[in-house]
């Protein structure tokens with residue numbers, strides 16, 4: 782488990798370094814925290830605070846509803862053009878990511 786997740790992480794970093802974002806790593810995990818760290822953390826940070834200087838919003842503060850974020854993760858959103866879509870994730874995986882994202886809120 783540990784070995785396979787670090788292999789996936791290396792793959793993510795390799796993709797980021799090569800500037801290629803359309804082939805995202807595959808995983809069967811439904812652990813929202815793990816999925817978030819694989820797919821979201823590089824931009825939005827592990828605590829969901831984003832990166833102001835790079836124009837990345839604090840996604841933990843989003844006003845979007847769960848089903849809207851699931852769609853955003855799956856298909857992207859024309860009004861959020863700089864947010865990549867992850868069409869390879871299942872609905873269950875996207876839902877787990879949103880639950881994790883909501884758990885990052887400061888008022889938890």
Ligand code: HEC
Nearest residue numbers: 820821824836837838840843844850854861862863864865
């Ligand atoms: C390549 C960097 C990048 C990655 C990876 C990324 N995002 Fe984003 N995300 C952005 C950017 C940039 C925006 C703002 C989009 C815009 O304004 O066009 C955004 C916007 C958002 C928003 C809307 C925030 C708001 O203001 O309401 C949510 C929610 C979000 N991202 C969730 C996620 C989730 C969940 C993941 C992982 C599945 C993820 N993002 C992965 C860059 C990224």
